[in-house]
Amino acid sequence: MTARVLVVDDILSNVKLLEAKLTSEYFEVVTAFSGMECLDKIEGADPDIVLLDVMMPGMDGFEVCRRIKANPKTAHIPVVMVTALDQPSDRVAGLDAGADDFLTKPVDDAALFARVRSLVRLKMMTDELRMREATGQGMGLVDPATTFSESISAGRILMIEDRPDSAAWFSSALRKENDVACVDTFEEALVRVRGGDFDLVIVSLGMRGFDGLRLCSQLRSLPEGRHVPILVVVSDGDRRKLNQALEMGVNDYLTRPVDTNELVARVRTQLRKKRYADRLRHNVQLSLEAAITDQLTGLHNRRYMARHLDNLIEQSHRTAKPLAFLIMDIDYFKKVNDSYGHDIGDEVLQEFARRISANVRGCDLACRYGGEEFVVVMPDTDVPFAYAIAERLRKTVESTPVMVSRDPHKLGITISIGIAQSAGKNDTAEALLHRADQALYSAKRTGRNRVVADAA
Incomplete structure (x- = not known):
């Protein structure tokens, strides 16, 4: 996993050491040497995560973190405090300022890389929700003021621990502000999560009865x-x-012996993030329901794709990460309508949409482009990976007939797919679509039932 990491420290040797470690793991590194420079770099560099020293002249790391988290445009960026301070009170101060974690110098390499990758992976899911919400805002379907909020209401917490004394201690520490339930078996934990609508799950990895991992x-x-x-x-x-x-x-962790104040601070942080993600998902759902879903297939429609593609291409330019675009067409679909009727044709389209959804990732955008044409936009994806996904989908469609409600009860269909990849900062949505469309035309012209990637 690649990511852009902003390293902030007023000591050059510390910056260079972290830069060397992260670069060796193929992270892109941006540096800053003061709090104000950090805030400026966040605006221009669009980092995926910030590694922030605490003890800096002028503006310390706590204040920098507070400012990052108070800005709706940057509040979603994970911040990890990297400092020589190692007392529980220091960690609590960092967490209260909005930090996502606290690593003590000298930093263990494995711990650093694991935490950076974990937080970046979680941020990617938030980024996709933010991107889709921005599309809804641009279309006037979502009020931006309904998303960002600092208020934290009491949360429903499930504590999973098979040592009664430990479970009682956690419950006592958290029940002042939250509704806490405790379970001590693997099976009961799964049952409660399936039906409990919890805001946070705490799992002890030291349980004796079963494997917490x-x-x-x-x-x-x-x-x-x-x-x-x-x-x-x-x-x-x-x-x-x-x-x-x-x-x-896993989103976060505590090490034993657990400090009560740190427990409360980390729980508050996770509840705040959960509320934010829930609001993003709710707003995205409102946008989809407003006017941007294809009524027949349940996929996004062409209108939404056009707006969202512009956002994705802009992001691709800004981050220098590839963007793949797939356009696909059901071969000889007119014969289906002519031979069996438009109602059977609609059933074929619905089943094809389900197969597309089952074969792409959660971060990919699948849309019905029009008629029997569908598109999939794949962020942070190059042509070889997109080709593998497209070929898997093509084989699935070819090998599994579509079941329909009346005679002939099942139909064999095939699809043709064209692929194009974003091509630098001067690329546009129109140009990308044209190249993918040309690749689709080539697939049809050379026999159909195949995947063709644009050679540009």
Whole structure:
């Protein structure tokens, strides 16, 4: 995973050390040497994460973090404090200022890379929601003022721990501000998450009765648990379990012995992020329902695609990351309508839309372009990867007949797909669409039922 990291420290040697470590892991690094320079760089460099020193002259890291988090345009950017301060009170001060984590110098490389990758991965999901919400705002369907808010209401928290004394301690610390439920078995945890509508799940990785990491993995696979933040509790020094947890999508962690104030601060941080993500999803849903969903297939329509594609291309230019565009067409679809009627044709279109949705990623944008033509926009994706996805979809469609409601009850169909990739800062949505369309035309002209990538 690549990302743009802003490293902020007033000591040149510290900056160079972090820059060398991150560059060796293929991160793009931007640097700043003061609080004010950091705030300026955030505006222009659009970082994916900020590694921020605390002890700096003029404006310290706590104040810089507060300003980042108070700005609606930058509040979603993860901030990790990197400092020599190592007391629980220092971590709490950083968390209260809005920091997402607190790493103590000298920084362990494995811990640094695991945390950066974890926070960037979580930010990517937020970025996609923000991008889609921005599209809705641009179309006048969402009020920007309804998204950003600092208020935090009480949260519903599920504590998973099989040691009664530990569970009682966590419940006592959190019940002053939250509604806390405790469970001590693997099965009960899954049942409660499926039906509990929790705002946060806390999992002890030191349980004796079952594997907490396996539970975290299961929770992430549940539709009801996909968007619920998970905070794990690990023993001090158990770096292997912590890194595994971060890799599987856990949001945050605490190390034993747990400081009460740090627990409360980290819980507040996760609840704030959950509320923000929930508002983004709600606003995106409002936008979709307003006028930008294709009524027949449930995919986005051409109007939404046109606006969102402009945003994605602008982002691609700004981040220098590739953008792939797929346009696909059901082969000889007119014969389906002519032979079996438009109602059967509609059933074919609906099933094809379902197969597209099943074969693309959550961050990809699938749309019905018109008639039997569909498009998929794939951010941060090059042509070889897009080609592999397109070929998988083509084979799925070819090998599995479409079931329809009346005679002949199943139809064999094939599709042709054209692919193009964004081509630098002067590229436009119109040019990208034209190249993909030319590739689709080539696929049809050379026999159909194939994938062709633009050679430009």
